Amino acid sequence: MQTPADYRSELTIAGRAGRQGLIGVAALIVIAIIPWFHSNYWISQLTFVAIYAIAGFGLQILLGFAGQVSLGQAAFLASGAYACSYVERLGFGSPAGFAAAVIVSTLLGLLVALPALRMAGLYLGIATMSFGFIIEEVAARWSSVTGGNAGTVVAAIEVGGVSLGQPWQIYYLSWLFCLMVLLLSYNLLRTPTGRAMQAIRDSEIAARSSGVRVAQTKGIAFSLSAAFAGLAGALYSHALGFISPEQFTISMSLDLLVMILIGGLGTLRGVLFGAVFLVVSPELMQAVLGMFTSGNTELPGLRPLLFGGSLILVLLFQPDGIDAMVSRTGAWLIRHAVSWRRR
Amino acid sequence: MATDPALLTVSDLALHFGGVKAVDGVSFSVKHGEIFAIIGPNGAGKTTIFNMVSRIYAPTRGTIELEGEELSLLPSHSLPSLGVARTFQNIELFAGTTVLSNILLGCQVHRRTGLISELLFTPGALRQEIAFRDRAEQIISFLDLGPYRHVEVASLPYGTRKTVELARALAIGPKLLLLDEPSSGLNAEETHHVSQLILGIRERFKTAVVMVEHDMNLVNNISDRVLALVAGRVLAEGTPEEIRNNDAVKSAYLGDG
Numbered sequence: 001m002q003t004p005a006d007y008r009s010e011l012t013i014a015g016r017a018g019r020q021g022l023i024g025v026a027a028l029i030v031i032a033i034i035p036w037f038h039s040n041y042w043i044s045q046l047t048f049v050a051i052y053a054i055a056g057f058g059l060q061i062l063l064g065f066a067g068q069v070s071l072g073q074a075a076f077l078a079s080g081a082y083a084c085s086y087v088e089r090l091g092f093g094s095p096a097g098f099a100a101a102v103i104v105s106t107l108l109g110l111l112v113a114l115p116a117l118r119m120a121g122l123y124l125g126i127a128t129m130s131f132g133f134i135i136e137e138v139a140a141r142w143s144s145v146t147g148g149n150a151g152t153v154v155a156a157i158e159v160g161g162v163s164l165g166q167p168w169q170i171y172y173l174s175w176l177f178c179l180m181v182l183l184l185s186y187n188l189l190r191t192p193t194g195r196a197m198q199a200i201r202d203s204e205i206a207a208r209s210s211g212v213r214v215a216q217t218k219g220i221a222f223s224l225s226a227a228f229a230g231l232a233g234a235l236y237s238h239a240l241g242f243i244s245p246e247q248f249t250i251s252m253s254l255d256l257l258v259m260i261l262i263g264g265l266g267t268l269r270g271v272l273f274g275a276v277f278l279v280v281s282p283e284l285m286q287a288v289l290g291m292f293t294s295g296n297t298e299l300p301g302l303r304p305l306l307f308g309g310s311l312i313l314v315l316l317f318q319p320d321g322i323d324a325m326v327s328r329t330g331a332w333l334i335r336h337a338v339s340w341r342r343r
Numbered sequence: 344m345a346t347d348p349a350l351l352t353v354s355d356l357a358l359h360f361g362g363v364k365a366v367d368g369v370s371f372s373v374k375h376g377e378i379f380a381i382i383g384p385n386g387a388g389k390t391t392i393f394n395m396v397s398r399i400y401a402p403t404r405g406t407i408e409l410e411g412e413e414l415s416l417l418p419s420h421s422l423p424s425l426g427v428a429r430t431f432q433n434i435e436l437f438a439g440t441t442v443l444s445n446i447l448l449g450c451q452v453h454r455r456t457g458l459i460s461e462l463l464f465t466p467g468a469l470r471q472e473i474a475f476r477d478r479a480e481q482i483i484s485f486l487d488l489g490p491y492r493h494v495e496v497a498s499l500p501y502g503t504r505k506t507v508e509l510a511r512a513l514a515i516g517p518k519l520l521l522l523d524e525p526s527s528g529l530n531a532e533e534t535h536h537v538s539q540l541i542l543g544i545r546e547r548f549k550t551a552v553v554m555v556e557h558d559m560n561l562v563n564n565i566s567d568r569v570l571a572l573v574a575g576r577v578l579a580e581g582t583p584e585e586i587r588n589n590d591a592v593k594s595a596y597l598g599d600g
Contacts, residue, residue: 184462188461190464190472191456191471192448192451193458194461195440195451198437198444199448202440203438207437207448209428210511211421211423211515212420212448214420
């Protein structure tokens with residue numbers, strides 16, 4: 001058999017019509033019209049879905065596809081957030097700030113790739129976690145740049161004299177970047193570098209003897225994941241309007257990890273599900289608890305309990321995450337819809 | 344007679360682990376398009392030689408030349424682009440990906456795009472993907488892997504996984520194909536199939552095949568020359584016929600009768 005004739009269209013995004021395409025377009029429309037129907041509170045919460053998803057795509061590439069553990073992703077969000085706000089304060093404008101965020105984080109990602117050349121698994125986890133602690137400490141002490149423990153107020157994004165300070169503006173900007181990062185990740189995974197990443201995840205020795213440059217590929221995985229996290233950090237700082245070291249702790253790194261595990265390891269779509277879970281599930285939990293505790297819902301241990309508990313449940317009953325659950329439910333619905341029509 | 348310079352020349356190759364001489368002073372050469380078998384009892388150093396040729400181990404002593412180019416100083420990832428491909432005794436595949444994706448990984452030795460054009464999926468990257476897919480499909484059809492194209496490797500039976508590994512090696516476009524026990528784990532019928540396949544591969548892909556093999560039927564049926572090893576040293580080298588009738592080989596492998 002020769003290459004299928006429709007392979008060219010299979011490779012172009014617009015050519016992927018049909019059911020998947022329709023769902024994608026529907027999702028885009030929902031994302032686009034949400035700000036018209038919701039309060040600023042929900043607009044800002046959904047902005048964080050996009051921001052976490054951006055960082056999540058990076059971690060998914062690193063862990064889900066290249067097989068490299070990172071327990072220090074928060075450090076790259078921190079470097080992005082601080083680099084962006086510093087460059088903006090110097091008066092170079094937001095585009096330069098965002099560029100600085102991506103560049104600084106990418107370089108740090110390359111640095112963290114160095115231990116990954118010699119370590120794997122748990123050891124790499126510990127190394128990346130330590131890196132996270134170091135950056136947190138640097139953020140706390142390097143006051144002239146970061147504002148120290150007191151934190152820094154972040155001004156609104158400004159592009160060519162136009163201020164983008166409204167929640168809906170940051171919402172659209174974040175989702176725009178999120179789509180861009182999704183597209184880049186999708187392209188990565190269907191071309192040689194992405195395949196090389198999956199190769200080193202599954203068998204380094206076979207990858208090497210099939211011509212994969214292992215060190216280079218790990219370096220790209222770490223720096224891409226750091227670049228995405230850095231971009232997410234820059235958006236995060238503007239969405240909150242304030243940054244301080246205590247936002248970028250191990251707990252944020254673990255949230256990101258939980259997010260891609262619950263969403264589904266090794267799928268890009270799962271990242272989006274995971275990000276929705278990360279932002280929406282604590283809200284739902286609060287609302288449910290509110291019914292029983294007459295509005296007193298200030299329970300500090302709620303988040304970790306909810307995430308930890310959900311992670312255990314997912315790993316036990318649905319190791320492939322929400323994404324697999326959605327695929328299965330979708331397939332079930334379609335099967336039944338078809339058999340209904342036949343009746 | 345026109346001189347036909349050897350494809351692979353191994354001279355005085357040795358690998359010592361402390362006092363253990365896993366391979367000690369082995370020399371042989373392989374011609375273009377030749378099927379060359381390395382035999383020997385367990386621990387004779389067959390796979391160790393393979394691992395040195397494919398640069399997984401660094402030799403203690405000796406040289407490995409491919410068409411005059413010294414291999415033993417190169418990193419292992421640069422061998423495929425010189426035309427050296429291999430399979431593994433215990434199958435090393437990218438288990439979490441599809442058969443097609445495994446084969447495409449072999450194709451991408453011939454990659455021309457950079458990271459940026461891949462991330463942006465430029466027309467060049469698209470053309471390259473189509474070219475890779477064409478190449479992969481030729482190999483898929485040659486090895487009858489069509490039904491498994493989009494199947495994840497981890498879920499395939501053993502024999503099929505061995506074929507996929509062979510497909511990935513062929514996608515590299517080798518001049519020298521190293522097969523580490525192509526028949527291990529296969530039944531008699533499958534082994535016969537593999538021997539036909541190896542002959543077919545030489546015919547179609549114009550590659551020399553060096554194999555480590557225990558199945559003497561397979562070795563006798565298809566190899567042009569055989570290298571017999573014992574305890575890291577060369578015992579004999581010659582045609583299958585010569586090796587079969589060599590007294591030293593007989594006594595070393597079968598014991599003095």
